[in-house]
Amino acid sequence: MEQNNTLYTLIIFSENIAGLLNAVTSVFTRRQINIESLNVSASSIQGLHRYTITCFSDECTMKKVTKQIEKKIGVVRASYFVSSEIYIQEVALFKLSTPKMLEHGEISKTIRIHSGKIVEVNPIYSIVTIDGMTDEILSLYENLTQWDCILQFVRSGAIAITKNRRELLDEYLAEREKKFNENEGRC
Amino acid sequence: MTTKQLSGAEIFMQSLIAEGVDTLFGYPGGAIMPVYDALYDYRDRLNHILVRHEQGAIHAAEGYARVSGKVGVCLVTSGPGATNTITGIADAMLDSTPVVVIAGQVGTKMLGTDAFQECDIVNVAHPISKWAYQIRSAEDIAPAIKRAFHIASTGRPGPVVLDFTKNAQIEKAEYIPQEIGFLRSYEAVPETKPGSIEAAAELINAAQKPLVLIGQGVELGNAQEEVRQLIEKADMPAGCTLLGLSCLPSAHPLNMGMLGMHGSLASNVKTQECDLLVAIGMRFDDRITGNISTYARQAKKIHFDIDPSEINKNIPVDVAVLGNCKDTVARVLELVKPANHQAWRDSFQSYHDTERTKVIDPEIHPAGGPIRMGEVIDRVSTQAHDKAIVVTDVGQNQMMSARYSRFSESRSIVTSGGMGTMGFGLPAAIGATFAAPERTTCLFVGDGGIQMTIEELGTIMEQQCPVKIILLNNNFLGNVRQWQELFFQSRYSFTHLLSPDYSKIAEAYRLPYALVTEREQLNEAIATMLATEGPYLLEVAVMEEDNVLPMCCPGNDVDDMLLEI
Numbered sequence: 001m002e003q004n005n006t007l008y009t010l011i012i013f014s015e016n017i018a019g020l021l022n023a024v025t026s027v028f029t030r031r032q033i034n035i036e037s038l039n040v041s042a043s044s045i046q047g048l049h050r051y052t053i054t055c056f057s058d059e060c061t062m063k064k065v066t067k068q069i070e071k072k073i074g075v076v077r078a079s080y081f082v083s084s085e086i087y088i089q090e091v092a093l094f095k096l097s098t099p100k101m102l103e104h105g106e107i108s109k110t111i112r113i114h115s116g117k118i119v120e121v122n123p124i125y126s127i128v129t130i131d132g133m134t135d136e137i138l139s140l141y142e143n144l145t146q147w148d149c150i151l152q153f154v155r156s157g158a159i160a161i162t163k164n165r166r167e168l169l170d171e172y173l174a175e176r177e178k179k180f181n182e183n184e185g186r187c
Numbered sequence: 188m189t190t191k192q193l194s195g196a197e198i199f200m201q202s203l204i205a206e207g208v209d210t211l212f213g214y215p216g217g218a219i220m221p222v223y224d225a226l227y228d229y230r231d232r233l234n235h236i237l238v239r240h241e242q243g244a245i246h247a248a249e250g251y252a253r254v255s256g257k258v259g260v261c262l263v264t265s266g267p268g269a270t271n272t273i274t275g276i277a278d279a280m281l282d283s284t285p286v287v288v289i290a291g292q293v294g295t296k297m298l299g300t301d302a303f304q305e306c307d308i309v310n311v312a313h314p315i316s317k318w319a320y321q322i323r324s325a326e327d328i329a330p331a332i333k334r335a336f337h338i339a340s341t342g343r344p345g346p347v348v349l350d351f352t353k354n355a356q357i358e359k360a361e362y363i364p365q366e367i368g369f370l371r372s373y374e375a376v377p378e379t380k381p382g383s384i385e386a387a388a389e390l391i392n393a394a395q396k397p398l399v400l401i402g403q404g405v406e407l408g409n410a411q412e413e414v415r416q417l418i419e420k421a422d423m424p425a426g427c428t429l430l431g432l433s434c435l436p437s438a439h440p441l442n443m444g445m446l447g448m449h450g451s452l453a454s455n456v457k458t459q460e461c462d463l464l465v466a467i468g469m470r471f472d473d474r475i476t477g478n479i480s481t482y483a484r485q486a487k488k489i490h491f492d493i494d495p496s497e498i499n500k501n502i503p504v505d506v507a508v509l510g511n512c513k514d515t516v517a518r519v520l521e522l523v524k525p526a527n528h529q530a531w532r533d534s535f536q537s538y539h540d541t542e543r544t545k546v547i548d549p550e551i552h553p554a555g556g557p558i559r560m561g562e563v564i565d566r567v568s569t570q571a572h573d574k575a576i577v578v579t580d581v582g583q584n585q586m587m588s589a590r591y592s593r594f595s596e597s598r599s600i601v602t603s604g605g606m607g608t609m610g611f612g613l614p615a616a617i618g619a620t621f622a623a624p625e626r627t628t629c630l631f632v633g634d635g636g637i638q639m640t641i642e643e644l645g646t647i648m649e650q651q652c653p654v655k656i657i658l659l660n661n662n663f664l665g666n667v668r669q670w671q672e673l674f675f676q677s678r679y680s681f682t683h684l685l686s687p688d689y690s691k692i693a694e695a696y697r698l699p700y701a702l703v704t705e706r707e708q709l710n711e712a713i714a715t716m717l718a719t720e721g722p723y724l725l726e727v728a729v730m731e732e733d734n735v736l737p738m739c740c741p742g743n744d745v746d747d748m749l750l751e752i
Contacts, residue, residue, distance in 0.1 A: 018309075019309055019310055019313055026313070063499070064496070064499070067500075068496045070495070070496070071496045073318040073338055073372060075372055173371055180369045181369070
């Protein structure tokens, strides 16, 4: 039996139709898969939304899940990837206590070491942004906790770009449309 | 030049007619009234059947679709009208039945305000429908109807729900006839992978002990003839799923009977002995496979299906042939060499003999005692010359109907397979009579199921639907009782039920009625029923604690079948 310990990233393209997000996530719910992170936003193809969903599972389940998602009317394509096949990023925002930062100089140093950026400072709080992989962001979070300076912390869902050399969705849609037009012509 | 402006409701009528709709099953209510008002002027073209409950409308639409092969249409109001169709929508989804449900909805401006009879039916229907969509403007009606019928009827068919806001029904717009353009998010028929046809033919040509599993997909794809030719050419015995029973005539020499939990002993035992399984348009449901970890492990497997998500879902296969089986089976047929597997074919016989002696003969030719369900069904089948449309409810009546009805024509079994919806039978039989008014429609129903949708006797009375209702009354929820006997130490918890006086029910609904309590009355009563024009209610008092056998108990290996209890 395979263990459910591999992090998979699903990239899904769908029409921008109300209710589809619900339909997509219900496939995970039915199979009792916990979604680790989810991001939905416009894609580079007009009218299509791009979902990035991460979860821990096994390949056999992922195959079935992607096929069941792809079956939903409105979903154009669903694919799953392991981490080596994609470039993946998250963004995090920290709201830190400015007095604590002034009190402990190491805080600013830690932020710099982690490539974080201080984007706003006022006497009450400062805002820090950082992008990177989950463990990089969590490492900064863990370090900052020792000074008890975190007022708020939020981490975005992952977004990912595939490392394929070809843009498979564009090719797939072009091929489908070509075939549709050929069939129409035949009628 | 001014264009002709029609109300949304009229555009809706025009769009239905453009889809070839001539029959719809429905029930009016507040949020669908503009549509019903327009329907008043279209009565000559659209035959609206007023049911007595919206669940009846959806099951009737399902029955209509299953027998006609066309899309069944169901028209209801918002809120409770829409939610009453939910069971049928889920039923149609699991059984791949093409239906379009049009439900009224409050006006767009009222959406989300908890308005009277407002229900978010699109979101309710999403997980149990093929497509659910809200129409919010009159301009959107024609494209939505076009797409709805296209999606419901193509690929793997299924239910579509249209949530039709009241303002869209009233607003005016131009009716523009629609064409289905390129849909980037819907591929009805997936591409057949290169090499899969050849690989399938190769496995069939190499097989010594092949077994074909015929599912409803064969009927949905109109591939009955192609499949028959394939099994004859390659000399492959075949078993049918419950929903696929009428894909291959029962009398065909290669038909080895139904598969699965209450299927034929031979087809289930041979599943574990064959060297090749060829599954066509079926989905390896747990009622077919029993224990999946031991299911046909010795065999290579080919799976023909139109739905890519069914491939390797339950049972991993060696060759998947995607596409419409009418096309793919025909292509495989060309590459298959004629074969003779007589020894393999003959090896089924001893299991048929065992089943006949231990199960079938006692059920259909009992020496005495109470009337058995099986003998009623066997005699109805014989007197209807194996040509009737067999509609069943769910439970023992269903399994007995599947086992003891014989089929000679396609699209002749209408039953709730995946969902197992009690109450399905009576309204589905109504739908069947509108799909094939020239055929005999027999409904086998139990005393539990008939009481779930008994109000549809009103529809039968009003429409004079020629449904021959055979009520197999055993005063029990028989299938649950059987499981209680087998798995719960005969603790009959709430499975004994009291029935009304059906003679009075029949009288109230002005239906011809007869009650059979003695075996000697049976043949004549069936003959009278079949000879009577229009509807008929034949109640048969059957053995109270009869069991459906053989039985592969849940989770057991498929060849581990109980022949007696």
